[in-house]
Amino acid sequence: MERGNGTVVTEFILLGLTQSQDAQLLVFVLVSVFYLVILPGNFLIILTIKSDPGLAAPLYFFLGNLAFLDASYSFIVAPRMLVDFFSEKKVISYSCCITQLFFLHFLGAGEMFFLVVMVFDHYIALYPPLHHTIVMSPRVCYALLLALWLGGFAHSIVQVALILNLPFCGPNQLNNFFCDVPQVIKLACTDTFVVDLLMVSNSGLLTLLCFLGLLASYAVILCRVKGHSSEGKSRAISTCTTHIIIVFLMFGPAIFIYTCPFRAFPADKVVSLFHIVIFPLLNPVIYTLRNQEVKASMIKLLSQYVVC
Template sequence: METENSTVVKEFILLGLTQSQNIQLLVFVLVLIFYVIILPGNFLIILTIRSDPGLTAPLYFFLGNLAFLDASYSFIVAPRMLVDFLFEKKIISYRDCITQLFFLHFIGGGEGLLLVVMAFDRYIAICRPLHYSTVMNPRACYALLLALWLGGFIHSIIQVALILRLPFCGPNQLDNFFCDVPQVIKLACTDTFVVELLMVFNSGLLTLLCFLGLLSSYAVIIYRVHQSSSEGKNKALSTCTTHIIIILIMFGPAIFIYTRPFRALPVDKVVSFFHTVIIPLLNPVIYTFRNQEVKSAMWRLLNQYVVC
């Protein structure tokens, strides 16, 4: 395989989400509304969890990190896409393209692992309640947080390392509104079968295994909850249901994009749009609306610092 020294492409032309001006305007307004309304809500979740003494349990610690990762993820693609809507020719440099791709998989991989950690937390809390305070102590929580950041970094750096070895000598048009593995690889002027296979194993297979593992673990947890007669049964079921909703809306598009051969389909851009722009802003909000403790703490915070 040739090395990156043979790369002559210095920039990529993004074809965008659509060529229709009316649809572009509609998407621009939609994304802007999401940013103005929902993104501050994610930061409010983080502030609420950090400031309220009643939200110190590991569950809320991980929820705060989920909000932080989702907010960070939403800054990778959407801001540049909003700016690109204002220009007829959408250009991104080779270096910026690789940087965007790196952070997309770094944050995305970390978020997927965070959902695994949250499933582990719920399993210990519901199936091993007597050991919960011992297993999920503050040191263990920070160690798990460090592990998921490290896992996201390793996952992403593998993707970048494989792409940097590919030669790009033209064409340089990316049929998307951001840089991602399937579109970038297709522009390489060499046989990419082995690289595509490695990418599918690194992204697609791991995503699918995590998804199936999470669904299986929550099935066990819900089964144990139904067998119990504790007072917190309804609350535990509500929490698990919320986690499953988040898992479905996050892993579903990722599985569609990364577990198949890198061939363009008509719905690819729509799925990518929801996966990279809409869903990251909604995940913590979905959880918050179904968690009474967080909602109550949020209203107390707003009443204290805004209303008064």
């Protein structure tokens, strides 16, 4: 397809994670194991929370939605990456690339806002139970859920709008195993300095501010629980520890990828693999393993199905 004197790019060639056949086989096995073992676990979490009336608290409502969000996020890149391991030429059309990029940031930003909502719920839970029930009513929970989805959509649509305004006339080789903003911008046939700054402020700065805000919030929560009983203090510290682990696992790679001025680093692909493929599958599992109520309900549910 032609536009003026330049050829418009209609597809991108993905260079993949690595050119080493042994390394590709190792990654293929690793990702396959995660999909076959942990992905069903995420759906089991959702089923457990939905089927047990005792898990009706806001924490479990958000945990079930987090498992759904992470399961959806894991479908954006990994299935195509597994197929591409067996392809000589890894080609993705321009429209599919933009679609992948949109959902990547839509669900990624949604999860980032989800963690903010969860720390808010945890803070409210420090008040008396009646106060927590009034503030975090079902209507409020659904309103917060809608707000984080809208926030993710707004963030993603800005990313896509900036990309769509860029001209692409070649080359068309993306030095990655999926489409993301830093690699796509490098292929534009124009000066992208302003776009780089907009992307860093939209993704990198937003991620960094949320990360610092979450750490500050958990510091406030830990200071507040000092006066609680030993059992309440121990439970609050355990929950905060779990959340802080998740925050570091999610925001660390994201800050590494999106706050740098879009220069290539040797570890970029490894960090992206962990951030895009591995972490979303582990996230709800980490929450569940630290939650006795969900584990007990899950064992009960599995035992019922085994007996049947």
